[in-house]
Amino acid sequence: MREGEKDPGLYDFRPWRDRAKIEWPDGKSVAVWVSPNLEYYEIDPPANPQRKSWPKPHPDIVPYGHRDYANRIGHWRMAEVMEKHGFKGSVSLSVALCQHHPDVVAHANGLDWEFFSHGIYNTRYSYGMDEAQERAIIEDSIRTVRDATGQTIKGWLAPALTHTPRTLDLIAEYGMSYTCDLYHDDQPGPVHVKQGRLISMPYSIEVNDHYGFFVYNMSPREYADTLIRQYERLAAEGERSGTVMCIPLHSYLIGQPHRIGPFEEVLKHIAADGRAWITRSGDIADHFLANDYYDQAAADAARYAEPQA
Amino acid sequence: MSLDPAYLDYPKRRAGMDHDLYTPSSMPSRKPIAWPGAKAVAVTLLVNLEWFPITPEDAPFPAPGHMVTPYPDYRHYTAREYGTRVGFYRLLDAFAKASVRTTIAVNSAIAERYPSIIADIRAEGHEIIAHSTDMNGTIATGISEADERALIVQARDTLAEALGEAPRGWQSIARSQSWNTPRLLVEEGFDYMCDWVNDDLPYLATTEAGTIVSIPFNHELSDRQMIAVQQHSMESAAQQIGDAFDWLVAEAGRFGGRVLPFTITPYITGLPYRMAAFEQLLDRLAGSKHCWFAGAGELVDSWRSQSG
Numbered sequence: 001m002r003e004g005e006k007d008p009g010l011y012d013f014r015p016w017r018d019r020a021k022i023e024w025p026d027g028k029s030v031a032v033w034v035s036p037n038l039e040y041y042e043i044d045p046p047a048n049p050q051r052k053s054w055p056k057p058h059p060d061i062v063p064y065g066h067r068d069y070a071n072r073i074g075h076w077r078m079a080e081v082m083e084k085h086g087f088k089g090s091v092s093l094s095v096a097l098c099q100h101h102p103d104v105v106a107h108a109n110g111l112d113w114e115f116f117s118h119g120i121y122n123t124r125y126s127y128g129m130d131e132a133q134e135r136a137i138i139e140d141s142i143r144t145v146r147d148a149t150g151q152t153i154k155g156w157l158a159p160a161l162t163h164t165p166r167t168l169d170l171i172a173e174y175g176m177s178y179t180c181d182l183y184h185d186d187q188p189g190p191v192h193v194k195q196g197r198l199i200s201m202p203y204s205i206e207v208n209d210h211y212g213f214f215v216y217n218m219s220p221r222e223y224a225d226t227l228i229r230q231y232e233r234l235a236a237e238g239e240r241s242g243t244v245m246c247i248p249l250h251s252y253l254i255g256q257p258h259r260i261g262p263f264e265e266v267l268k269h270i271a272a273d274g275r276a277w278i279t280r281s282g283d284i285a286d287h288f289l290a291n292d293y294y295d296q297a298a299a300d301a302a303r304y305a306e307p308q309a
Numbered sequence: 310m311s312l313d314p315a316y317l318d319y320p321k322r323r324a325g326m327d328h329d330l331y332t333p334s335s336m337p338s339r340k341p342i343a344w345p346g347a348k349a350v351a352v353t354l355l356v357n358l359e360w361f362p363i364t365p366e367d368a369p370f371p372a373p374g375h376m377v378t379p380y381p382d383y384r385h386y387t388a389r390e391y392g393t394r395v396g397f398y399r400l401l402d403a404f405a406k407a408s409v410r411t412t413i414a415v416n417s418a419i420a421e422r423y424p425s426i427i428a429d430i431r432a433e434g435h436e437i438i439a440h441s442t443d444m445n446g447t448i449a450t451g452i453s454e455a456d457e458r459a460l461i462v463q464a465r466d467t468l469a470e471a472l473g474e475a476p477r478g479w480q481s482i483a484r485s486q487s488w489n490t491p492r493l494l495v496e497e498g499f500d501y502m503c504d505w506v507n508d509d510l511p512y513l514a515t516t517e518a519g520t521i522v523s524i525p526f527n528h529e530l531s532d533r534q535m536i537a538v539q540q541h542s543m544e545s546a547a548q549q550i551g552d553a554f555d556w557l558v559a560e561a562g563r564f565g566g567r568v569l570p571f572t573i574t575p576y577i578t579g580l581p582y583r584m585a586a587f588e589q590l591l592d593r594l595a596g597s598k599h600c601w602f603a604g605a606g607e608l609v610d611s612w613r614s615q616s617g
Contacts, residue, residue: 043328046316056370057450059328062484062528065507068326069527072508076336077560099322103335120319130311137317217539220549256529257509257553257560257569 001192003165010168010182011191011200012301020296022187022242022288028277029238031284032231032270034087035180035203035248036078037118038104039094041067045123051162053123067122067252071101074255079111081260085267089113090281092157092180092248094122095141098148109149114280116180117141119159126162134164138174154282155180155201172196178285186234186243188288189297197294201281202244209253224262228269235275244284245276330491331514331523341565342510342615348601349561350554351608352594353570354404354411355480355503355526358397358426360418361389361444369449372482373533374576389576393423396579403584405433407591412605414440414480414503417467427471436604438478438503439464450487457489461497478503478605484528492516501609509557509568511612522609531572536583543583547590558599568608 002009024031044058054060082089091108093115098105109115119126120137129137137159145153156171157180168179172193179191180203191198205211207230212223227247234243247266254263270276288294321327344351363386365376374389376382404411413435420427430437439461441448446460461479469475479494480503491514494502501511501522508525528534530553535546550571557567578587594600603611 040327042321043326044321046313048312048316056485057487059450059486059488061486061504062506065505065525066528068507072334073336096319096322099324100326101333101335102324103333103338120322124316128312129316133312133314133317213539217541219539219541219545220552256527257556257567258530258549261552261556 001165001168009192011184011189012298013304014189014297014301015304016186016241018303019187019241019300020293021240022293023291024238024242024277025287026277029275030231030235030243030245030277032087032245032247032276032278033090033281033284034082035092035246035281036075036082036089036108036113037092037122037248037250038075038097038108039067039070039092039118039122039250040097040100041094042121042123045121048125048127050127051125051160070250070252070255071097071104074251074253075104075107076255077260078249078251078255079107081264081267083111085264085271087267087271087278088280091115092118093145094118094120094159095144096121098144102148105148109151114154114282115145115149115151116153116155116157116176116178116281117145118157122160125160126158126164126167129164131166131170134166134170138170142174154178154285157181157203168198169194172198177289178281180246180281186237186245187241187297188244188284188293190294190301197289199285199288199294201285202246204246204248207246208248209250213253213259220259220262223259224266227263227266231266231270231273231276235273238275246281329515331512334508334512336509336564339510339564340615342612344566344601344603344611346601349558349567349599351566351568351601351603351611352554353524353526353568353603353605353608354409354573355570355605356397356400356411356413356573356575357440357480358393358413358415358419358575359389359440359444359482360393360416360422361386364445366445369451370447370483370485372444372447374574375444392574392576392579393419393426396575397426399579399584400573400575401429401433403588403591404435406588407595409591409595409602410434410436410604410607411602412436412438412478414438414478415468416440416443416446417464418443420467420471424471431472436478436606437468437472437476438480438605439468439476439499440480441482442467444482447482447485448487448490449485452487454489454493457487458493458497461493465497465499477501477609478524480504480526484526491521492518495519495521501605503605511568511609513616522613524605524608525568526570526572528572530570532574532577533572536577537574543578543586547586547593550590551593554594554597554600558597561599
């Protein structure tokens with residue numbers, strides 16, 4: 001990024017209505033990926049000067065226990081519903097989960113879910129890291145996921161969405177192909193980095209279950225209706241553009257007994273609709289990069305590169 | 310300026326938890342539990358019966374529902390008292406009508422101030438557990454071990470005097486504990502605690518002084534969270550609890566007996582315009598052949614007889 005400038009220079013402008021179409025496999029109009037955040041939050045993390053982990057003095061057992069619910073109960077319930085309707089997860093992983101709860105990681109890996117890194121813990125923030133520290137967490141992520149699953153991570157979602165000005169350059173340098181940290185579009189697109197090709201993978205803050213339940217205060221059924229409306233719109237628009245819909249989840253929320261039933265109806269709806277390429281983030285990135293869409297997107301942007309005086 | 314190098318040290322990065330209070334346990338790895346009468350779901354209703362002094366204390370933290378305006382906050386003092394005088398009796402009547410047994414977590418100040426309430430609760434067969442002294446009796450790291458112990462002992466002894474026996478269970482205000490709380494509860498003779506929200510089923514917690522059963526009372530399944538925090542209607546809350554019940558009934562067929570907690574606050578649910586939806590929820594649950602309304606102690610006894 002262009003550190004310190006008003007425009008961080010992350011990507012080029014491309015209006016929604018003037019783009020080359022992305023053709024998804026089998027003529028599908030929308031690529032749908034489900035992103036379970038499989039996380040570990042520490043009960044007594046060290047302080048980061050720029051962000052506090054827990055509201056109360058440690059141990060803050062309600063939010064800590066709430067998140068621990070994921071690994072005891074929520075994950076298993078959520079994963080079963082996803083598998084039943086044919087949805088593989090693309091996991092935003094606190095890689096230390098490979099040490100704390102190897103059974104959860106092995107279970108997801110056995111279901112053929114993809115893993116990308118969400119940092120070491122969701123209570124260790126990137127704010128204030130120097131380059132060597134940031135390289136250390138990237139190398140730790142690559143090594144830990146490879147050792148636990150055999151997979152080489154292709155993507156990154158910053159731990160607790162904490163970034164530094166160099167994060168995107170570094171993950172591209174380490175060979176990753178996508179970032180889930182940018183929310184400017186409903187299609188993948190090029191991200192400016194110092195070397196390599198990095199694309200932005202549409203994740204979602206707006207239909208993230210955390211936002212649905214705790215920012216917009218939706219009931220479980222309202223959240224399910226929201227996801228279906230989001231899907232219907234993106235599937236319809238995707239007929240001419242090729243769209244991406246991500247459903248970002250936390251099983252301590254969606255895996256609660258009052259929420260999982262309405263959520264299952266969403267998966268049923270999407271699976272039965274026929275317009276969705278139900279896939280994983282890495283497969284979307286591979287398809288995008290293998291079919292020249294990166295260059296086509298760059299060409300679309302070039303038409304708008306001159307300042308419009 | 311870079312972070313302290315120690316920020317990238319992970320001394321508790323290991324198999325299992327990053328503390329020693331309990332061990333991991335995944336839902337599918339457990340031996341199924343069977344509730345009495347082969348009921349699929351133990352529904353554990355818990356009422357927080359609380360007394361808010363009009364002189365609030367903010368240390369270690371202000372209790373949820375405590376005074377808001379400058380002194381004297383008549384508005385909140387009396388609205389909370391409304392819950393105790395009026396709302397709570399609506400709840401008791403609703404429980405009686407649906408033949409529902411519940412657990413009432415009471416501030417010991419209730420027993421001192423309103424002994425007739427304790428008698429009414431007992432006469433109608435509900436279980437009483439300790440819930441600190443009054444709503445200034447919050448616990449979090451920062452209060453001294455001696456002060457925390459004194460608060461636990463005062464709550465226990467006041468209730469013991471009113472009940473003729475010590476309460477077996479404990480719930481902290483806002484479910485907030487310090488590092489010491491589970492051990493102090495063991496040392497002061499408590500059998501179970503209702504503060505942790507990390508599971509659907511009871512489990513055993515281990516302290517330096519011995520073990521204590523942890524009964525999860527999911528804070529999300531509460532009128533406070535659904536109605537006061539998320540601003541849902543009682544109709545929506547009742548639908549959510551009903552959806553949870555249906556899900557758990559189905560799940561019980563494969564994983565064994567389930568637990569559905571719902572925590573109720575007299576000054577929230579006990580309002581006239583919310584009671585009908587609440588009573589309909591009770592009727593719906595009571596009408597199911599899969600429902601066992603369990604007091605917290607009954608739940609612990611059944612669980613313990615089948616565990617470890």
